[in-house]
Amino acid sequence: SEDALDGNTSLIKKKAEHVKKVVPAYIGVEAILALQPDLVIVQENHNKAFIDALKDTGLKVMVTKVPTNLDMVQKRIALIARAVGEEERGKQIINDMDKKLAVVQSKVGKIPEEKRKIAIAYSLMGAFGSKNGLFHDICIRSGLRNGAAIAGLKRGEHLSKEKIVSTDPDLFIFPRYSATKKGDVDKLREDVLNDQSLQTVKAVKNKSYFIIADRYRYSASQYMADAILFMSEQAYPELYSDVNAGK
Structure with a gap:
């Protein structure tokens, strides 16, 4: 998204620069469908009508909870990793987090x-x-x-x-x-x-x-x-x- 390229707020700006297709931060259902994504990940705080409309298109949609603590963040990482067939990479990401948290502790x-x-x-x-x-x-x-x-x-x-x-x-x-x-x-x-x-x-x-x-x-x-x-x-x-x- 355009937001991913914003150096003031994005943590993935350098990686995002290698992605050719850029979409607006707020993108409509038709524009998403045109991209023919394998998976759409959306947070549950999105407009329900928007989520329902996505599902009605026949796209595979995964709705995640809005994290309010570390445990929820790590569970979401594991959930997304499993959804895209990258469970081991998900575990590695969580392990890298735990190493930094151990330093703080x-x-x-x-x-x-x-x-x-x-x-x-x-x-x-x-x-x-x-x-x-x-x-x-x-x-x-x-x-x-x-x-x-x-x-x-x-x-x-x-x-x-x-x-x-x-x-x-x-x-x-x-x-x-x-x-x-x-x-x-x-x-x-x-x-x-x-x-x-x-x-x-x-x-x-x-x-x-x-x-x-x-x-x-x-x-x-x-x-x-x-x-x-x-x-x-x-x-x-x-x-x-x-x-x-x-x-």
Whole structure:
């Protein structure tokens, strides 16, 4: 898809460049049928009428659940691998993920819960990360405590400044990219760090934050392991000095 070629959000840009056929991110049933695919993989959160229309064409359609945790991500990888006759490659992908996760666990596994850093992540819409979302699991597995979940943020709601102050996060996580207009992400970061109502928060007082690419914030593929490793390294750089020595 066109999105796969977007270097700001895609994790497969280089591989996608070798694929001759490019389709829009939002493609209709007729256009999909014209490609004569052997298999169509679609998430269950797609419009039901769209999914039904695909099935009515006689195409082989596999509907997958929307992952909200690591276990669901790995089960989906195994499911897709089996569907395309590549079970061994699927197992290898999961094994590669587990190796990265083991590195993270070796670094942060012994940190007591109460001593783990509290992080609050921002998008241009505000703080996000409800406890039922994928980002929450990424946080927890990185060795962090998800401030938005601690504050009781629910999906679709906004986190008030009062809740942010009471949660007192150790660090903020800001986005690297904005699809709207250039400079939005820089302004967001400056606005948060200079907000007078947040000056008592540890993350603001210590200017403690890091920037994460969108492709990691919402990674529901094998790259979730890379997202977990990246966030853990950013939050606890002192624990990864040996890992990063050769970089």
